[in-house]
Amino acid sequence: MTDLASYAVSEANSRGRRFSEVPPQGRSEFQRDRDRIIHSGAFRRLEYKTQVFVNHEGDLFRTRLTHSIEVAQIARSIARSLHLNEDLAEAISLAHDLGHTPFGHAGQEALNDCMKAYGGFEHNLQSVRVVDVLEERYATFDGLNLCFETREGMLKHCRPEQAALLGELGERFLKNRRPSLEGQIANLADEIAYNNHDVDDGLRSGLITLEQLAAVPLVAEHLHQVREAYPDLPERRVVHETVRRMINTLVTDLIRQSALNIAAQNLSSLDDVRNAPALIAFSAELNKQQRELKKFLHSHLYRHYRVMRMSAKAQRIIGDLFGVFMEDRRLLPFKTPDTLAEADRARVVADYIAGMTDRYAIREHKRIFAVEEDAF
Ligand code: MG
Numbered sequence: 001m002t003d004l005a006s007y008a009v010s011e012a013n014s015r016g017r018r019f020s021e022v023p024p025q026g027r028s029e030f031q032r033d034r035d036r037i038i039h040s041g042a043f044r045r046l047e048y049k050t051q052v053f054v055n056h057e058g059d060l061f062r063t064r065l066t067h068s069i070e071v072a073q074i075a076r077s078i079a080r081s082l083h084l085n086e087d088l089a090e091a092i093s094l095a096h097d098l099g100h101t102p103f104g105h106a107g108q109e110a111l112n113d114c115m116k117a118y119g120g121f122e123h124n125l126q127s128v129r130v131v132d133v134l135e136e137r138y139a140t141f142d143g144l145n146l147c148f149e150t151r152e153g154m155l156k157h158c159r160p161e162q163a164a165l166l167g168e169l170g171e172r173f174l175k176n177r178r179p180s181l182e183g184q185i186a187n188l189a190d191e192i193a194y195n196n197h198d199v200d201d202g203l204r205s206g207l208i209t210l211e212q213l214a215a216v217p218l219v220a221e222h223l224h225q226v227r228e229a230y231p232d233l234p235e236r237r238v239v240h241e242t243v244r245r246m247i248n249t250l251v252t253d254l255i256r257q258s259a260l261n262i263a264a265q266n267l268s269s270l271d272d273v274r275n276a277p278a279l280i281a282f283s284a285e286l287n288k289q290q291r292e293l294k295k296f297l298h299s300h301l302y303r304h305y306r307v308m309r310m311s312a313k314a315q316r317i318i319g320d321l322f323g324v325f326m327e328d329r330r331l332l333p334f335k336t337p338d339t340l341a342e343a344d345r346a347r348v349v350a351d352y353i354a355g356m357t358d359r360y361a362i363r364e365h366k367r368i369f370a371v372e373e374d375a376f
Helices: 029-038 041-047 064-081 086-095 104-114 123-134 146-156 170-177 181-205 217-229 237-263 270-275 284-302 305-328 342-354 358-369
Strands: none
Touching: 029 041, 029 086, 029 146, 029 181, 029 342, 041 064, 041 358, 064 181, 064 217, 064 237, 086 146, 086 181, 104 305, 104 342, 123 342, 146 181, 217 237, 217 284, 284 305, 305 342, 305 358
């Protein structure tokens, strides 16, 4: 990586790993982080975890895996343009959803409800837990032993009570300091990716229509351009041409506005970044347009009755599994120590459920609750 800005994260200013290791050869420390994430079990399971549509609804819909890859693509473009650490932005993006439950946000809400009395469940924190504790692959440490900056970037938000328990990782939430610019990029790349691919998936599913979307300024502008330039273009191509232009507009705007914000701060070090306000941002106009698109997706796609039915079913599956495992731990497919306090047992159950893919959760539910002969 050449021409890194002085305020970018680099191997020289990194706080390093929790357990010291021999430096990698032929790749950077952050490329090693990316590689460890790709080789983790939690990463492979993302393929069968819902983004908005459940896996069995169709082969073309985004899953958590393809979502994470799209986030990484967008984050890398932005990081490179701003002379920031592209490898770090990529690693954070690929890891940001590792802690996600099955069944998308419905799953997260259901598990959080189950865990209310035991400290709650938050997929963001769980992603860090996956890379710090839950992956059991290396001989000398639990987790993936990633660099501090990768872990920090994964933790988008955190309640103060939680932050206090997280040591140096939680510090910035208590002291009101910012994460690296690379972390800020991954966060907004996530938004760009899901808003745009949810438009695409929403249209493909037929739950929303182009006519409805024409009322959303960000879509309308590009849709109009495409239709003007190519009046006879088949619908699917119109959709892709529109979505790719929306992504391009958002990415270009984000790069331009962030470069202005950075220039206005006179940054010279990573520490300056941490003390400055959030600098990776859209312009006021695009921020407004992006919010309007989000609002549209909330009311027309995420609350569509067919998505709500899926969510209700998912909540029931997760609630049932949690309840039954808490009631009788002998039903768990692994042993838990007899001495485990109730809250710790709940955490073990939550870890188990959060790690499930959609179809594994469905099967596990069937194995436990269905009475048909073939369900065991
Ligand atoms: Mg995401």
